[in-house]
Amino acid sequence: MTRKINCWEYMGCGREPGGRHAADKGICPAAVDRSHDGTNEGTCAGRFCWAVAGTLCHNRVQGTYAGKQEDCLDCEFYLQVRAEQGSTNIRTKFLKFIHPFAASPILNHLEPVQIPGGARFITQGSRTSTGYIIQQGACLELVENEHGLHPVGHRSEGDVVGMISLLTGEPMGFHVEAETDLEAWAIHKPDFDRIPEQDPDLYAFLTELVADRFDRNGPIAERRIGPYLITDIIGKGGYSIVYKAVHLDLETPVAVKMLRHHLSMNKEFKDNFKNEARIIAGLDHPHILKVYDITSRFKTVFIACEYLTGLSLEEMITRQHRIPSDLARSFLDQLLSAMAYAGNKGLVHRDINPANIMVSKDHPIKLIDFGLACPVGTDDFMMGGNLHYLAPEVFDGEPADFRSDLFSLGITAFHTITGRLPWDAVDSGEIMKQIRHQPLPDPGKQVKHLPGSLRQFILKACEKNPDKRFQTPEEARKWLMNATDFGPDPVRRSGPVLLPGRYCCMSSGQHETRDALPGRHMDIAAATHIGHQRKTNQDRYLTCLENHSDPENHDFALLALADGMGGAIGGEIAADHVIKHLLGLSLQDDESPLNSLKRFYRKMDRDICDMADKDPYLNGMGTTLVCAVVSNNTVFWAHSGDSRLYLLHGDHLTRITRDQTLADFLIREKQITPDQAQTHYSRQVLEQYIGCGELAVQSGRFELAEDDMILLMSDGCYRHISLDTIITTCRQTTDPATAADALIKAALTEDGSDNITGVILTLRTDV
Incomplete structure (x- = not known):
């Protein structure tokens, strides 16, 4: 925009x-x-x-x-x-209701009117009997007090004025004066009241009408619901519009959900909903969204609840493709705890799916829309959106219970660990047929090294016959807690991926990964480990060997290491983004590889900044990146952050890159010594990284001799092993894979508090 x-x-x-x-x-x-x-x-x-x-x-x-x-x-x-x-409003607001060819009872009651500029046509304090949709022109909203008249709002083409007072009978909080000559459509209260409530256009009109009141551009007085001031819109769905708001007395953020009128004007649903909402407001559990308040205004219902930051599990799966099994087990445990707590209160959720599960920065789970997503006793699939997760008996009209919720949880778990849904049909009827009759695909065949207990949990939860499933959340949670085969995902050896003229290996967030690429002139190896304390591995590496004319003779190599930052999810997204885009970087361009690398770094910096700007939860995310392009015996390198590039020549280890940290700056300014920097807070403060927005790329080139090694290392590796250890470890073997493994083990032995990654290239003696 x-x-x-x-x-x-x-x-x-x-x-x-x-x-x-x-x-x-x-x-x-x-x-x-x-x-x-x-x-x-x-x-x-x-x-x-x-x-x-x-x-x-x-x-x-x-x-x-x-x-x-x-x-x-x-x-x-x-x-x-x-x-x-005016052009914005005409496209998006109320003039769509008076399209000349539309057929709606609303149109039968609209009267074209003309109001001269300067005329006051609504008076502050009055209970207006007429509302207006502006077709052409503009007007001012003016508050009058002892100090005079004060403009508080501006309305133009496509906006409405006076409608809320017409709807509720509340007195107007301001005067409205025509700023220019106005052409408008007027509707009078007796005519408005005669519009049949079952008219779907009326529902849409009322929802848009109330939503307009909370528009951020409107006066503050119009954006209040009880003690809450609406500040922004969070999202719109088929059943509700959700706003961000602030409690004016407590100055705390909340979310306010406004039900659309096609639900709220159904008396049976509204009564059931309000009764159940009162029960839900009494729930107090760390993994259930807290509901603070329920109120009826403007012929609909508003729910004030806890304001959450984070990603939905659905968004997390989309970004990471699949979630590691131990983290998925943690999610399941938290969800089952929430379901068991609500179950003891006699409540079932009826709409468990990844979109209704929020994941915050350090992975605590919140189950949202608990009991609010659909009317009591109503089948969710009739309301759209969650069909893939429903239990087969729900399609037959059976009421939802614990077992149907557990079926939905099982499908959610399948989606979480595999990155895909088990049903591939598109048509609703075919999806229901597959859920009823098609066996669930074996998740153990979808995910290598899946713990057997997680596989069994999913298969049992998703049994077609409800009597064969877990019967309660407590039973399911106890069964899962007794499983003993969970732990970090095992070591992955991906083997090279063949792209046009290029062989590549790439890590993607596994707890432990090792890869090796043997070439004719050079050998490459890489290894990464999550460490002892981190919950996720935000380090990523990429290794490529390339020769466009003869794939058997690899004359070019690309090595890269990225260390994500800005929270587990943000760091992984940033590191993934740059490493995956490096796959498309050409190594045999007409220009110098340095120019290609620097242009790539600047492009990635813009990409990460744009991603963070669009998603407040990703604010502050970024990644280090160190790259080396090896062409015959010349190394072209680029760097941003505090990951490092070393050259090992004989028994002499030279650090090529300079850490772009505050500590490095203080050392150069002679404010601290290198020894002091080892424990100084400033070594953790990066001045440059991909995503900082003002990137200054380090770059250069140097020559390799036979038996030379180049090493790329994350800070979790080099901070905890001495230079002598690096030299000794690498010179004890000619195999870079053995050396990389040994360096990872040494860092784990010494510390292991951070992710640990190393990439090594050896130039063969026959170069």
Whole structure:
């Protein structure tokens, strides 16, 4: 989405904070008036400047909004904002309800009206009997108090005014005056009340109407639900719209869910829902979303609940493809604990699937929408979205119980560890047929080294006959806790992957991985280990041998090591992203490999920044990256962060890269010594990394001689073994795979508090 410019950017007045004329002419009030922040998608009053007194336009200080109104209505910037906001609203808001060819009872009651500019057509404190949809023109919302009139909002094409008062009978909190001549559609209260409640267009209209009230661009007074102030929209679904809000007294964030009117206006559902919601609000469990409040307003129901940060399990699976078995077991244990707690209160969830499971930064689980996702006794598949996870008996009209929830949990576990759903049909009828009659694919055949107990858990939970499943969450949890075959995923040896002209090995987050690539002129090996304390392995490596003209003679090599940062999920995503994109880096370009590497680093820096900007949970994520391209006996290298590249020539070990940490800067400034840096906090503070946004890439080249080795090492490896140990270990063997294994074991013995990774290339004596 294109960012909308503010008035000081359009006018070039330089009176914004830090602007070129802010010191001598003063800061423009529109640039600091936070009460209008977000109006017309602007910063402060940057796109509502005509309502702010004291602005500077055309080198003249303006008066009050009323005094400058005539000039502002002819301003090019004002007309541009009107055009931009009007086109947005027409596409997305209420004029879609009055399409000339639409057939809806709502349209039968709309009356075209014209309102002259300057006219006040809604009065503060009145209970209006007419609401308006603006077709052309704009109006101001003005609060009147003892100090006079104060603009608080702006409405233009596609917006509505007065409708909430029409719906609820509440008095208006402000005046509404036509800023320009208005053409609008009016609907009067008696006509509005005669629209049949079963009309689906009415449901959609009411939902859009109330959602418009909570638009971030609207006045604060309109964005309150009890003690909560709506600040942003989180998401929209088929049944609800979810907002981020803040409790005004406690100043704590909450999430507020507004049910869509096609559910809330069903009296039977609404009564059942509110009764059950009161029970759910009494639940207090660390793995169940906490519900704070339930209230009815605007002919619908609002639920205020705990505001969560993190990813849904569905998003996590999409990003990581599959979840390691020990982490999946941890998720299952937490979910079963939540289900057992709710079960003791007589509740079942009825909608367990990865989208309703939230994973926070350190992997605690929250089960959301507990009992809120569908009406009591209603089949979820009739409401869409979760068909793949439903138990077969639910399709036959049987009420949901613990066993059907456990079936859904079993399918969720299958999806979590395999990265795919067990049913491949697309048509709803075919999916139901497969769930009823097709055996569940054996997860042990989908995932190598899957613990037998996890395989048995999934198969038992997903039995077609409910009597053959676990009968309660307590039984399932106890069975899982007694399993003894869980632990870190075993060592993976992937073997080389053949790409066009290239043989590659790549790690992807396993607890322990080793790979070797023997070539004619050079040998490569890599190894990684999760260490003793980390829950995930955020280190990634890539090794490639290449020769486009003769695949048997590998004249080129690419080595890379990335160490993710910014939380387990963010670090893994960042490291995965750069390593996978390196697979497409050409090693035989017309230009120098250094130029290709530096261009790649800058592209990855932008990619990671963009990903973090789009997902607040990934804020701060990034990765180190050290790469080496070996062409015959020349090494071209690039580096960002604190992973390292070494050259071992004879018995002399030379560190090629410089750590881009605060400690390195302090050493160069002679504020600390290298010995002090070993324990100084600043060695953990990176000044440069992929994702920092202002990347300065280190790069260079050097020559190799026969029997030379180059080593790429993560900080979890080199920090805990001495240079003498590295030299001795590598010179005790000519096999880089043996040397890499020995270095990993040495780091594990000395510390093992971090992920440990090493990549080694040896130039053969026959070069």
